[in-house]
Amino acid sequence: MSTEPSKMAVKRHECDTCGKKFNHATHLKFHTRIHTGERPFVCETCGKDFNRRETLVSHERLHTGELPYACDICGIRFNYRGSLATHERSRSHTGEKPHACETCGMRFSQRSSLISHERIHTGELPYECNMCGKKFSRCNSLANHKRIHTGEQPYTCKVCGKSFKRTYALLTHLRKAHANEMPYACNICGKRFNKLTGLTMHDRSHAEEAGPE
Numbered sequence: 001m002s003t004e005p006s007k008m009a010v011k012r013h014e015c016d017t018c019g020k021k022f023n024h025a026t027h028l029k030f031h032t033r034i035h036t037g038e039r040p041f042v043c044e045t046c047g048k049d050f051n052r053r054e055t056l057v058s059h060e061r062l063h064t065g066e067l068p069y070a071c072d073i074c075g076i077r078f079n080y081r082g083s084l085a086t087h088e089r090s091r092s093h094t095g096e097k098p099h100a101c102e103t104c105g106m107r108f109s110q111r112s113s114l115i116s117h118e119r120i121h122t123g124e125l126p127y128e129c130n131m132c133g134k135k136f137s138r139c140n141s142l143a144n145h146k147r148i149h150t151g152e153q154p155y156t157c158k159v160c161g162k163s164f165k166r167t168y169a170l171l172t173h174l175r176k177a178h179a180n181e182m183p184y185a186c187n188i189c190g191k192r193f194n195k196l197t198g199l200t201m202h203d204r205s206h207a208e209e210a211g212p213e
Contacts, residue, residue, distance in 0.1 A: 046154035062167065063156055065174075065196060077197065 013028040014021045017035045022028045030052055033039070039049035041056040045063045050056045058080050061067070067077035069084040078084040090109050097107035099114040103121040108114040116138055119125070125135030127142040131149045136142045144166055147153070153163035155170040159178045164170045185193075186202055193199040 043154075045156060046152060048154070063154065064158065065170070067196060068200070 012021070013023070013025050015028060015031055015035075017032070020031065022031065033051040039051045041050045041053050043049070043056060043059055043063075045060070048059065050059065061079035067079050069078045069081050070076070071078075071084060071087055073088075076087065078087065097109050099108045099111050100106070101108075101114060101117055101121070103118070106117060108117065119137040125137050127136045127139050128134070129136075129142060129145055129149075131146065134145060136145065147165040153165050155164045155167055156162070157164075157170060157173055157178070159174070162173065164173065186199060188203075193202065
């Protein structure tokens with residue numbers, strides 16, 4: 001008889017609530033927060049909370065403007081690894097748009113974009129504000145709208161401290177108010193840059209000088 005352990009036997013950590021099993025105790029711990037609603041990791045800038053530390057770290061890049069993940073083909077940068085993966089899987093570089101709107105014929109590279117577009121024709125507004133009842137076709141439109149009620153301004157300028165409700169407002173502010181300033185400094189030599197991409201490329205020069213560990 002084979003002594004090779006069963007793959008099913010490896011998943012020995014079981015959720016008491018739903019019975020789902022996991023290979024590692026840490027995976028079970030993350031999963032149980034779905035049931036308990038526990039979100040122990042809080043953003044110090046805007047107060048938003050998360051159930052995983054890595055999700056908080058990714059979120060904090062919205063405030064700092066850090067975009068560490070770059071597409072090897074076009075160079076466009078993202079703050080989430082998952083966003084880069086989605087971009088790379090998309091047909092952005094091939095120009096292929098296989099998803100067509102049956103109403104107007106407009107074509108899209110991703111099905112999710114087609115679904116959002118189709119709501120223009122159907123008038124479907126699935127996302128409703130729980131404060132005033134206004135409805136929206138997109139989830140991000142609802143999130144932006146809610147800041148009218150809460151006054152939340154989660155996007156803060158690193159240079160002057162001014163805060164904004166939307167990412168594009170912060171980016172516009174940086175271009176207009178601080179175009180000649182250099183807010184990004186190298187931790188090694190102190191050289192400053194006006195764009196994060198410039199600092200990122202500069203950091204690589206130090207890594208190359210140091211050589212492999």
